Amino acid sequence: MTPPDPTTDAPAQRSRQVRVQRRSRGAFALWVTLYLTLVILPLPLALISLDPGRGFWINFSVALGFVGLAMFGLQFVMAARSRIVVHPVGMDVVLQFHKQVAYLATVLVFAHPIILFLVNSEFLGLLDVLTSPLRAKFAVTSCVALLVLIVLSVYRRRLRLSYPAWQFTHAALALVVVVTALAHALLVGYYIREPWEQALWIVLTIAFVALGIWVRLIKPLLRHRRRWVVESLERATDDTTTITLRLADPAAHGDAGFRFEPGQFAWLIARRSPFALTYHPFSFASSAEDHQRVRFTIREFDNFSHDVADLQVGETVYLDGPFGAFVLPDRAPLVLIGAGVGVTPLVSMLETLADRGDDRPIQLWLGNRREDSIPCREEIDRAAQRLDLTVTHVISRPSPTWEGATGRVDGAFVSARTEGLPAGTVFCLCGPDAMMDDVEAALTRAGIPADDVRSERFGMV
Numbered sequence: 232m233t234p235p236d237p238t239t240d241a242p243a244q245r246s247r248q249v250r251v252q253r254r255s256r257g258a259f260a261l262w263v264t265l266y267l268t269l270v271i272l273p274l275p276l277a278l279i280s281l282d283p284g285r286g287f288w289i290n291f292s293v294a295l296g297f298v299g300l301a302m303f304g305l306q307f308v309m310a311a312r313s314r315i316v317v318h319p320v321g322m323d324v325v326l327q328f329h330k331q332v333a334y335l336a337t338v339l340v341f342a343h344p345i346i347l348f349l350v351n352s353e354f355l356g357l358l359d360v361l362t363s364p365l366r367a368k369f370a371v372t373s374c375v376a377l378l379v380l381i382v383l384s385v386y387r388r389r390l391r392l393s394y395p396a397w398q399f400t401h402a403a404l405a406l407v408v409v410v411t412a413l414a415h416a417l418l419v420g421y422y423i424r425e426p427w428e429q430a431l432w433i434v435l436t437i438a439f440v441a442l443g444i445w446v447r448l449i450k451p452l453l454r455h456r457r458r459w460v461v462e463s464l465e466r467a468t469d470d471t472t473t474i475t476l477r478l479a480d481p482a483a484h485g486d487a488g489f490r491f492e493p494g495q496f497a498w499l500i501a502r503r504s505p506f507a508l509t510y511h512p513f514s515f516a517s518s519a520e521d522h523q524r525v526r527f528t529i530r531e532f533d534n535f536s537h538d539v540a541d542l543q544v545g546e547t548v549y550l551d552g553p554f555g556a557f558v559l560p561d562r563a564p565l566v567l568i569g570a571g572v573g574v575t576p577l578v579s580m581l582e583t584l585a586d587r588g589d590d591r592p593i594q595l596w597l598g599n600r601r602e603d604s605i606p607c608r609e610e611i612d613r614a615a616q617r618l619d620l621t622v623t624h625v626i627s628r629p630s631p632t633w634e635g636a637t638g639r640v641d642g643a644f645v646s647a648r649t650e651g652l653p654a655g656t657v658f659c660l661c662g663p664d665a666m667m668d669d670v671e672a673a674l675t676r677a678g679i680p681a682d683d684v685r686s687e688r689f690g691m692v
Contacts, residue, residue, distance in 0.1 A: 270301050292346035299339030300412050302332055304435060306405065307442050330384075337381060340412070341374065366418035373411040380404040409439060447506070454505040454549040457483045461546045462524060464539075468604045470531045471572065472540045473516070476548055477524040488522025491515055493559040493583040494576040494659070494687065497552025499527070501542060505549045514661070514687070515553070516575040516607060518582035525550070528606050530572040557687035559583060563657040564591055568670060570598040570640055571606065573662030576687060578607045580659065581614040592653065593618055598625045598640035598666070602633050640666060642673030649677040660686040 309329045347354040357367035380401060383390070387397045413436050417429060458479040465473045481488060491497070498510040517526035529539050542548075559580045567577040574597055584593070599605045605624060615622055625636045625644065638644065640662075658674060660667055667688055674684055 266305065269305060270298060272301065286350070288346055288350045292343045292350075295339045295346070296343030296412075297416070299336045299343070300409070300416065302336035302339070303405070303409050303412070304439055306333065306336070307409070307439050333381070333384075337377060340377065344370070344374070364418075366415050369411045369415040369418065373408050373415060376404045376407040376411070380408065406439075410436065450551065451504075451506040454500070454551060456480075457550075459525075459548045459550050461542050461544050461548060463544060464542060466540070467528055467606055470604070471528055471606045472531075473526060473528045473607075474539055474542065475517075475524055475526045476550070479547070481523060484522075489525065490522060491519055491525070491553035492555075493519045493579040494557045494685075495553040495555040495579075496576070497525075497550045497554065500549040500551070501539070501546070503549075510549075510551060512554075514555075514576040515579045516610070517579060518586045519559075519579065520583055520586040528572060528575050528578075530606065555687065557659070557661070557685055560657040560659070560685065562591060563655050563683075564653040565593045566652065566656055566658045567593065567595045567597075568640060568645065568658060568660045568662075569596075570662035570666050573666075573687075574607055574611075576661050577659065578610050578614070581618065581620065582610065585614050585617040590619055593620045594652075595620060595622045596625065596640055596644070596648070597622070598627065598662075600626070600628045602626050602629060602635070640670070642669040642676075645670050645673045646677060649674070649679065656683065658684045660684070661688075664688055 306329060309325050309332075344354070357363045358371060360368050360371050363371075383392060383397060383400055383404075387394075392400075413432060417432060459476040460479045461474060462477045463475045465475075467473045478484060478489060493515070496512050496514040498512050500507055500510045513527045513529055515525055516528045517524070531540070557576060565580075567580065569577050574595075577595065577597075581593070581595070584591075595611065597605070597611075602624065605611075611622060614620060623636055625638060625640050626633055627637070627639050629635075629637050658679065660670055667686055671684060671686065675681075
C-alpha cells in the first residue's frame with residue numbers, strides 16, 4: 232500500500248482521534264449513569280404498588296429480587312457487544328463487569344426467597360413443584376437455571392466443558408433465568424398489578440428477546456454479507472501465525488471500506504457458519520490506513536488459534552468488529568509496553584503512525600521468552616526505519632549469543648526507565664494480567680497520571 236501524504240491525511244486522522252477520545256469520556260459517564268438508572272428503576276415502580284400489610288422484610292426481599300432481575304436483564308445488553316456499550320470503556324472492562332455483576336445479581340436474586348423463608352416458613356411449601364402454583368414453578372426453574380449457569384461458568388475447565396458447549400449453554404440458561412423470573416413476577420402480581428406496569432415488564436421482555444434476535448440473527452446476516460477471505464498465511468514464529476484477510480466484496484462496506492482504530496480488535500469466525508455461537512477475539516496487527524485488508528498475528532493456545540495455521544488461501548472468514556477503547560493516543564510522545572502477542576495492537580499503532588508520517592518520539596519495550604519467539608519482529612523493524620522509534624527487546628530466557636536486555640518487562644524494569652521521558656508521555660500497555668498489574672503499579676508510584684496510562688488486557692474470555 233502506498234503511504235498517505237502526511238501533509239494531508241495525518242492531521243485529519245489526528246483530529247478524528249481527538250474527537251474519539253473526547254466522545255469516549257462523555258460516553259463513559261453516560262454509560263454508568265444509564266446503567267444505574269435502569270438497575271434502580273424497578274424500585275420506584277414497585278413502590279407505587281407497595282402493599283404495607285405484607286411487612287417490611289417481604290417488601291424488602293421483593294425489592295432485592297427486582298434489582299437482581301434488572302441486572303440480569305442488562306447482562307444481555309453487555310453480552311451483545313454493541314459498540315455503543317463497548318467503546319466508552321473497552322471490551323475487557325465490559326466483560327469483567329459482566330462477570331462481577333453476575334455474582335452480585337445472583338446474591339440479590341437468592342436473597343429474595345431466603346428472606347421470605349426466614350420471615351414465614353410457610354413459603355417453603357412453594358418449593359414443592361408438584362403442588363405449588365405456576366408462579367412458584369417459574370421461580371424455582373429460574374433459580375435452578377441460575378445455579379447451573381454459575382456452576383458451569385466457574386468450573387468450566389474443571390468440568391472439561393468445551394468453550395463452544397459452554398457458550399451455548401450459557402446463552403440458553405441465561406435466557407431461561409430471565410424469562411422465567413419475569414413470568415414469576417407477572418404472575419405474583421402484588422407489585423405489578425397495574426396494567427401499565429405489566430405492559431412495561433412485557434415490553435422489557437420483548438426488548439430482551441429482540442436483543443437476542445439482533446445478536447443471533449441480524450448480526451450474522453450482516454457478517455455473511457461482509458465476508459472476508461484469507462489472502463495469505465505466514466508462520467511468524469514456532470507458535471504464532473500471521474493471517475492477512477481482504478474484503479471479499481469491498482462494495483458491501485461502502486466507499487469508505489473497513490475502518491478501525493489502531494489498537495482495537497475483532498471477533499473472528501472461521502470454518503463455521505456466520506450464525507455460529509463460537510468466535511474468538513484478536514487484536515488487529517496491521518495499519519488502520521489500509522481499508523481493504525487486515526492482519527492478525529495469533530499465538531497457538533486453544534483449538535481455534537491452533538487451527539488458524541491450517542486455513543487455506545481463499546477460505547472465507549467472518550469478522551465482527553471493530554471493538555475496544557484501547558486506541559492510539561493523539562500527538563503525545565508514546566511508550567508502548569507489551570509482552571508476547573500483547574505486541575499485536577502496538578504493532579497496529581506503529582504501522583498506522585508510519586503510514587501517517589507521524590514524527591513523534593516513540594519507545595517500544597517488549598518482553599519475550601526467547602529472541603527467536605518475538606512476534607511481529609519484522610514489522611517492528613520496518614516501522615523503526617520509518618519512525619522516530621526506539622525498540623528495547625527484553626528476553627527472559629536468552630541464548631548465549633543474546634546481547635540485548637534480559638529479564639522481564641515488569642515494574643522494576645519500567646521504574647528504571649520512566650525518568651527523563653518527555654513531559655506528557657502516554658503509556659500504552661498490552662499483555663497478561665500479572666505484567667499489567669505490576670507495570671501499572673510502577674507507573675502510579677512514578678507519578679504518571681492515570682489519564683496518561685492506556686491498557687488492554689489479554690485473557691478476557
